[in-house]
Amino acid sequence: MKGNEVIGEAAVYAGCRYFFGYPITPQSELVAYMAKRLPEVGGCFLQAESEISAINMVYGAASAGVRVMTSSSSPGFSLKQEGISYLAGAELPAVIVNIARGGPGLGNIQPSQADYFQVTKGGGHGDYYTPVLAPSSLQEIVSLTREAFRIADEYRTPVILLGDGMLGQMMEPVEFEDEKPLPKVREKKWATTGTKGDGPPKTITSLDLNDTQLEIRNNTLQQKYAAIKEKEVRVDEYLLDDAAYAIVAYGTVARIARTAIDRARKKGIAVGLIRPVSLWPFPATIISEYSSVLKAILTVEMSAGQMIEDVRLAVEGKAPVFFYGRTGGVIPTVDEILQQIDRLTEEVAI
Structure with missing residues (x-):
């Protein structure tokens, strides 16, 4: 289908x-x-x-x-x-x-x-x-x-x-x-399906002109x-047990990144994938825990860089966070991501 x-x-x-x-x-x-x-x-x-x-x-x-x-x-x-x-x-x-x-x-x-x-x-x-x-x-x-x-x-x-x-x-x-x-x-x-005379009328609204009551509703x-x-946090983890590096990606980009990770592994680079399945709530705690043992994280998106802000907040400076993105409908390729993994390992080594 x-x-x-x-x-x-x-x-x-x-x-x-x-x-x-x-x-x-x-x-x-x-x-x-x-x-x-x-x-x-x-x-x-x-x-x-x-x-x-x-x-x-x-x-x-x-x-x-x-x-x-x-x-x-x-x-x-x-x-x-x-x-x-x-x-x-x-x-x-x-x-x-x-x-x-x-x-x-x-x-x-x-x-x-x-x-x-x-x-x-x-x-x-x-x-x-x-x-x-x-x-x-x-x-x-x-x-x-x-x-x-x-x-x-x-x-x-x-x-x-x-x-x-x-x-x-x-x-x-x-x-x-x-x-x-x-x-x-x-x-x-x-x-609001009717009360059939059992209880007061039911209403659905987001309007509350009383500021105190609206604050209670907001709280x-x-x-x-x-x-x-x-x-309700959901995350998919791939090859992270021994990873020195990790890619964070979601949706279809994560599938491309996974193939790049498999190729990087064949080259001897210990890299894994953290795929947020729930974007909100974001799996910040899980990313934070991994960032304590990772040398670096690469965020890959089909954007100019948006999820990377949540990744950086989750990492809290415990590891360097790099970014690679394509925009305008251009899809990142496996080779491009693999090149970014190579660049990542070189920069961290320096």
Whole structure:
């Protein structure tokens, strides 16, 4: 299957029955797939007139307690930011997919990781965060899409599934676990489905004109984010037991880096890979622990350097941190990363 289609089918398996979106390359196949698939399972697909409309439809559906998803790509995702802030403020569960493309501005339709700041630092206005999961393969999309809906429901929060144009457009074999029952949507007593005369009316809002009450609400959100940071960190480690050096990379870039690491190992260079799977919460503690025994760390991104800021904060000066990035939709190659590994070892030796 194509990556965008895998996301759609994985969402259906996860119990998602509502999708509101707007086409933009390179994620348009996801919109098209949901348009066909959801009616087959009794769900609702609606192509909105804009990204802004789509995210507000998500807000309405989430208020009713259903599992709901939307998707976009970089500039379209930017248009959803106000709505995502509203979802966070109202504590509404939803999954938002960003298949990132080259930028800034309209850019191009090639893959990019330059949306890292936007998705991990809140993106919209206010003191909020969204959990961010970054798969590196289509099979991993299946499990992480399920996890995205679980996290959204468990913590009443919007969750972002972040990929790039390469992940969305590539084709790989995938398996869906038919033998497992579909996860049930937990009872949401807060949902605006009517009280049938039992109790006061239910309301969903992010508005609070009382500054003291709004501060209490904000503090409650921060407590929730602290719990997410404690329980929902995900990281993949590769050949780190004896590593003198490590590459930090995520998503599709991590796959390229892994091949470069295998080649470096054949040359006798002890290098491993730290792949953040959750970009927020970021695996800072794990990176910090490894940095105490590593000679140097190389961060590789399809950007001008964004995740490297979180890596440096995690390292806390315990090891030198180097960077290699390509932008504008250019994908770093195995040979380029291997050259950077060689340069890394030479500079550290000096």
